[in-house]
Amino acid sequence: MERWHNKVAVVSGASAGIGAACARALVGAGLVVVGLARRQERVEELRASLPVAQQKQLHAVKCDIRQEAQVQSAFDWAQRELGGVDVLVNNAGIIATTELSQSHNSEAIRDTLDTNVMGSVYCIREAFQSMRNRNAEGHVVIVNSIAGQQVPNLGPQLPSLNIYPATKFALRAMNEIYRQEFQRHKTRVRVSTISPGIVNTDILPQEIQGLIKQHMPMLRSEDIADALLWIISTPPNVQVHNITIKPQGEKF
Numbered sequence: 001m002e003r004w005h006n007k008v009a010v011v012s013g014a015s016a017g018i019g020a021a022c023a024r025a026l027v028g029a030g031l032v033v034v035g036l037a038r039r040q041e042r043v044e045e046l047r048a049s050l051p052v053a054q055q056k057q058l059h060a061v062k063c064d065i066r067q068e069a070q071v072q073s074a075f076d077w078a079q080r081e082l083g084g085v086d087v088l089v090n091n092a093g094i095i096a097t098t099e100l101s102q103s104h105n106s107e108a109i110r111d112t113l114d115t116n117v118m119g120s121v122y123c124i125r126e127a128f129q130s131m132r133n134r135n136a137e138g139h140v141v142i143v144n145s146i147a148g149q150q151v152p153n154l155g156p157q158l159p160s161l162n163i164y165p166a167t168k169f170a171l172r173a174m175n176e177i178y179r180q181e182f183q184r185h186k187t188r189v190r191v192s193t194i195s196p197g198i199v200n201t202d203i204l205p206q207e208i209q210g211l212i213k214q215h216m217p218m219l220r221s222e223d224i225a226d227a228l229l230w231i232i233s234t235p236p237n238v239q240v241h242n243i244t245i246k247p248q249g250e251k252f
Contacts, residue, residue: 001029001229007086011034011035011091012088013037013092014060014091017221018199022224025226027058030057036063037063043058061074065119066111088124090141092123094112116171131188139189142171148195172242192240193241195245196223197218197219197247199218200218227245
């Protein structure tokens, strides 16, 4: 991890859950972190909870990744104030509470697509351009899901995952597309995916959270942060394509 000391990492969805855990872990590893979130105040609270010596290493930037202009503004700020981006943790994602076959659900479906897919396109594009323009060693880490490998059948007692698995299948394909493109441009930028099983975060709708906590084991957000640190610590010649992490005893 020494080569990443004082390098700049951007974490999307840094206000809670996996994003907050990754931001905390990266700061602890000596990186300067820009936490993107619609709830900027939550990232400020995270910074206040860090040891005093580390607080200056975390910057909170308000950003709705569904809005292309806001993403561009956030990365422009990182370029101007911090010199560019070296690591991107593409983490932000949502699950809509609806069914694909339900009436009048277009807004909820569109929000999920715009956040999980288009938000990823915007963030990865801006991060890659920063890395490429500086000929920097860079790493893009996409936080995906086992729902991007198979569609979980949660059973009739739990709500539908609707468009969410489709967005995660898209991210799985995008991981390989980015790998090919980064090589095509002869850059030193790697791309990796982490595909967790069920993680105990507030991304899950309340009705799902209650039942899952009663009947299924879950990962901690810190488990995903640990995997992130391992991925970026691997030598530059190593391409970690995907890590699948499941809680012991998971049924899917």
